[in-house]
Amino acid sequence: MRVVVVGAGLAGLSAAKELVASGAEVVVLEARDRVGGRMMGGSIAGHPIELGGTWIGEGHERMYALVDELGLQTFPTWNDEGELLIELGRKQRRMASRKGAIPRLNPIALADLAQGLTRFGRLARSINPATPWTHPDAIRLDSQTFETWIQRNVRSGKGRAYFHAVAEALFSADARDISLLHVLAYVAGSGDLETMIAVDQGAQKDRVVGGSVLIPERLAASLDVRLGSPVASVVQDGAGAAVITRAGERFEADRVVVTLPPTLTGRLRYEPLMPPWRDQLTQQVPAGTVAKVFASYPTPFWRGKGLNGQAVSDAGPVKVTFDVSPPGAEIGVLIGFVEGGEARRWQRLDPAERRRQAIDGFVRYFGTEAASPTEYLEQDWSAEEFSRGCYGAHFAPGVLTDYGDILREPVGRIHWAGAEYAVEWAGYMEGAVLSGRDVAREVLAANK
């Protein structure tokens, strides 16, 4: 069997590896001049950093096994030494960065938030993440935004700020952009909210020595990957399929696996045309909006102040930071996330103003030493032609109940994969690997 995989991200490479292991002839076509997709290596002050997907953690069993298999090592995210900074209403507090920990709020806000988290958790546990549209209350849950749920179920400003931060961190979109049902299904597929957002015992627990991009690079080493080969169209008929690049190269196949983000799959041309429901689906799965900003300093000076480099704030544009200093080096590196609505405003500013606002956040959280980084970098994922957003896709109200069941459904000889298609850990590297392996099995079964 011949298979063409479109996209050399983690899903595409994982699919290709499984297919090759099962005896298929596989060509991976990659638009960029590098592999990795939304995993991308960079460097700051001479040290490797992750411009895209960075962390693995609790529940990411496939990723840990893969890292091991590829001869790579992990190291813990800088977390335990020093405290997390919380900024709400311009008032700063510190707390240990522990899974499930809640900031010290006044008793009323605390009770409100605790009750909101309990209600949310109970609702999420009632959802089957593989088929959220089959929930008895699916229509009602998919008829409202996450924001509507927050307004109804959380009364305090600080409690609401917590849930807003959750929406931004998980979807790089605002709570008003997303269907409640999608938020619930997304969390249900990853276990629980507390694990998803935590470093300690959470999804951000570990990093890969040398950078996470080594994973796709090593995976690709034994595969037939054609870089710089953006695909223009996919054709199929009863006898077979072919993938044609923008440059006009044609690759024949029995099956095709398209691993682009769902919204970008709508931009390829298909012969025959995609059926109307699949086309309409791709009109309604926007990618999140997120930029990462990095600043390097001679030392991780915040550590000397009892801070661990992590900040969470309700004031943008940078509302979340981490210490991503290279292990064993003297320098300190901060990463800041600009997510959702913040990113949509920030990205329209001129570069100097963008930098000023980003650095301002670092200074507010960690002090004036942050004002003069030795290097500063930005990575806006919605500006990338072949991603057009990160981390994953979100569903507005109504989309999951009307289109959810066709998301993963192959169209003839064309199969779909990518982190967005995973039932578990959708939108994470773990989900990408899972989806790639699942689609490989699907392709093998379909070709019998």
Place this chain on the structure above:
Amino acid sequence: MRVVVVGAGLAGLSAAKELVASGAEVVVLEARDRVGGRMMGGSIAGHPIELGGTWIGEGHERMYALVDELGLQTFPTWNDEGELLIELGRKQRRMASRKGAIPRLNPIALADLAQGLTRFGRLARSINPATPWTHPDAIRLDSQTFETWIQRNVRSGKGRAYFHAVAEALFSADARDISLLHVLAYVAGSGDLETMIAVDQGAQKDRVVGGSVLIPERLAASLDVRLGSPVASVVQDGAGAAVITRAGERFEADRVVVTLPPTLTGRLRYEPLMPPWRDQLTQQVPAGTVAKVFASYPTPFWRGKGLNGQAVSDAGPVKVTFDVSPPGAEIGVLIGFVEGGEARRWQRLDPAERRRQAIDGFVRYFGTEAASPTEYLEQDWSAEEFSRGCYGAHFAPGVLTDYGDILREPVGRIHWAGAEYAVEWAGYMEGAVLSGRDVAREVLAANK
């Protein structure tokens, strides 16, 4: 000045006509082998019908003037002789089809609906349709779906059914798919809800003798329109722009006007790339889902039963019908609309089952004579490669407030037009003409 207009729908042709009148050299590139875009002629039982945009009415001053200027005539939609059929909860009632008329419901449902309409109207009048995101309450109104508003403000099942029907009729989407702010702005831009949905003194008042497609056909007659020329990419730099077709033909221009539905503008390639905000916008403006079904009969037999061929039902898939019989002929023709969620389910059925369900509706409304049409036709607009949906685009929550201000903003030498871009009567033929004329002025001003 040289201008390339992409798309020979009503907006593109209107723009081209204005530009030519101002001395520009204009080429219109049309992907299809016909002009008209979402206006399309067809025939049933040997008589012309409209497979796309059909009616003009109250408030469509530009359209009436254009019809006149092109030497065409209008005739009234069949309305006054006979009653409208209302079916709610499988119970049928009849009423005169009059603007603002409300079905005879029980007093509680009637009061509930009347109050809902009053509240909705008051809220809509507070919105500036050109800049809805500047409303003092914009964020709150854009944080919820229209469905959330209905659930909160309308209590009776029949009152809610009325508003659901409104969402489907205006957006060919369900109330849960759409931001409340967008519904309000859309209605504010067209005057009032009652006019929009009415035949009598409403937007469906008149039809064009010979079919509405004569409008774009006559407009195109004096223009340089290249049919069968789907565009692949648009390039621009400081010196000029060029539009390149899929076949590789290149058209140089000073300015380019792209009149595709917003979601399809995201599928063209641009050099330089679209800025991230514009690309993300195009990921979030899905087209509605609607199919039209037509059935012809030896006579308009429903007229003999005191019915005017109009039905509104809460049971799908065909929830709305009209009498579109050719004037002066003996035969009768019914049109049925399958909209929103109904269309999304119906379009996945096999053709025989689709027809059976559609005809079932006609039988339920008008009697067993409807069971055996002399001809039956379907037109699913989401299956059309170069429309991928109808009538217009809808905005999910959060999109208008974060992206509304860039919708109409040119990107360098590229300008945007189409019914979706109109401030008044967006999504109607009137809006398409308005948008085309506005963009012509914008292009002329930009080139000074």
